[in-house]
Amino acid sequence: xxxxxxxxxxxxxxxxxSVTDRCNLRCQYCMPADGVPWVPREQVLSFxxxxxxxxxxxxxxxxxxxITGGEPLVRRRLPELIERxxxxxxxxxxxxxxxxxxxxxxAHALFRAGLGRINIxxxxxxxxxxxxxxxxNLFGRIKEGIQAAVEAGFDPIKLNMVVIxxxxxxxxxxxxxxxxxxxxxxxxxxxxxxxxxxxWDRTKLVSGLEILERLRAVGELASIQSGDPSEVAQxxxxxxxxxxxxxxxxxxxxxxxxxxxxxxxxxxxxxNCLFGQEEWNVRDLMRSGGSxxxxxxxxxxxxxxxxxxxxxxxxxxxxxxxNMSQIGG
Ligand code: SAM
Ligand code: SF4
Numbered sequence: 001x002x003x004x005x006x007x008x009x010x011x012x013x014x015x016x017x018s019v020t021d022r023c024n025l026r027c028q029y030c031m032p033a034d035g036v037p038w039v040p041r042e043q044v045l046s047f048x049x050x051x052x053x054x055x056x057x058x059x060x061x062x063x064x065x066x067i068t069g070g071e072p073l074v075r076r077r078l079p080e081l082i083e084r085x086x087x088x089x090x091x092x093x094x095x096x097x098x099x100x101x102x103x104x105x106x107a108h109a110l111f112r113a114g115l116g117r118i119n120i121x122x123x124x125x126x127x128x129x130x131x132x133x134x135x136x137n138l139f140g141r142i143k144e145g146i147q148a149a150v151e152a153g154f155d156p157i158k159l160n161m162v163v164i165x166x167x168x169x170x171x172x173x174x175x176x177x178x179x180x181x182x183x184x185x186x187x188x189x190x191x192x193x194x195x196x197x198x199x200w201d202r203t204k205l206v207s208g209l210e211i212l213e214r215l216r217a218v219g220e221l222a223s224i225q226s227g228d229p230s231e232v233a234q235x236x237x238x239x240x241x242x243x244x245x246x247x248x249x250x251x252x253x254x255x256x257x258x259x260x261x262x263x264x265x266x267x268x269x270x271x272n273c274l275f276g277q278e279e280w281n282v283r284d285l286m287r288s289g290g291s292x293x294x295x296x297x298x299x300x301x302x303x304x305x306x307x308x309x310x311x312x313x314x315x316x317x318x319x320x321x322x323n324m325s326q327i328g329g
Contacts, residue, residue: 003061004299006272006306010259014230015062017050018266019078020070023325024101026135027123029162029191029199030325033135045268047081049286051088053264056295058090062262066095067115070266070325073102079113086114095119097160101138103145107152118149119158119187124168125175133167156183156243163206164191172206172214179243187233187246194274208234208249215245230260256309262302265326270302276311278302 004012021039023031045053054065065085072078085094095117096110103120110118120142124130127139149157159178163169175186188211193200215221215236224235224244232255233246256273263271268283280302285294 001059001061004057004262004303006303008306008308010257010306011061012260012262012303012306013061014064014066014260014262015054015057016066016068016261016263017054018069018264019050019067019072019075019081020044021266021326022074023069023071023099024074024136025071025099025138027099027121027162028133028135028167029164030194036326039267043267043283045264045266045283047077047084049268049283050081050264051084052286053268053282053295054085054091055088056292057262057299058088060296060299063090064093064095065091066097068097071099071101072096073098073106079106079109079115082110082113082115093117097121098145099134100142100145100149101136104141104148107145107148107154111152111154115154117158118154119160120146120149121160121162122146123161123164125171125178129168129171133164156185158185158187158246160187160189162189162191163211165204165206167204169206169214172211173218176215176218176238176245179238179241179245181242183243185235185244185246187248189248190251192250192274205251207252208247209252211247221245229258230255254309259306262299270299272302272306273311276307278305278311 006012026033026035067082069075082094085091094115096115097119098121100120100122122142123133130139131137146157161168161175163172172188178184179186190208191200191205212221215238218238219241220239221236222239224237226235233248236245236247238245263274264282265271268281269279270282271279280298282295282298285298
């Protein structure tokens with residue numbers, strides 16, 4: 001089988017598909033309070049178009065797909081898409097990243113449809129702080145969503161926390177303690193300059209080293225080797241604890257050298273990096289009658305043009321023009 005290999009020899013096998021740019025939260029680190037203009041619905045890829053692109057990619061070297069957004073669960077009939085993707089030969093891992101707001105009613109249907117893994121974003125364990133970060137008073141709903149995901153059978157469930165100085169960094173230890181009696185993997189993410197409107201600055205960044213220091217105050221940390229060179233999280237376990245801890249440090253310990261990712265935005269642009277400024281319009285190609293061969297050629301080109309790191313940006317000088325919800329986090 002032909003493999004997707006970029007000009008640095010990195011093999012691309014992991015696709016992140018955004019199914020919507022819309023969201024029911026307004027997290028401070030991702031969106032402005034008034035939101036961002038939504039992409040008109042007719043410009044968003046249909047399920048047929050998503051399945052076609054993913055099918056062509058699985059005929060190349062893509063074996064893993066993560067569904068994201070915006071908030072993927074606001075896309076209607078999502079379990080139907082999961083079911084269709086899970087019948088594609090060669091796709092052996094389908095995962096989802098969600099804010100959990102709508103998970104209580106959808107977790108079982110998603111599991112039955114073939115969703116393998118789920119990451120839930122949870123930035124605070126305090127309802128008031130959660131409300132201030134997400135600009136929505138929905139902490140109770142997320143708790144129900146997490147419970148429903150456990151009951152549906154997802155295991156382990158990953159909980160993603162973006163650590164921001166002065167906002168939630170005092171909760172690092174509390175989050176780590178969640179792994180004492182549960183199989184949760186708690187993942188601490190460094191705050192990235194990807195808010196599209198300039199909220200980020202280095203003073204708000206809590207580095208991985210600092211996060212580790214705070215974790216060592218909870219207990220003895222043992223490193224876990226995953227054996228997968230494209231794994232972005234550095235993994236640990238606190239001694240005597242059941243669950244794991246993951247550190248995702250795109251700012252201070254970037255994983256670009258082992259990057260295996262490609263992205264499709266909700267409106268059907270291929271992106272070869274979260275920070276990348278180049279985009280390839282696979283939607284228009286499909287809608288103008290493009291053949292599978294032409295789509296394959298576009299995919300190969302986008303992979304070949306992957307930059308060595310950060311999409312060629314200097315994080316101290318440049319800013320991505322789009323925020324995470326628009327790219328597909
Ligand atoms: N709405 C879903 C959610 O929040 O999980 C999926 C999309 S969201 C853009 C994907 C992930 O990106 C979330 O875990 C979120 O916390 C993270 N994220 C968004 N903006 C970020 C930033 N500036 N720095 C680090 N992580 C960010
Ligand atoms: Fe929405 Fe996810 Fe962005 Fe929060 S991080 S505003 S939940 S897309």
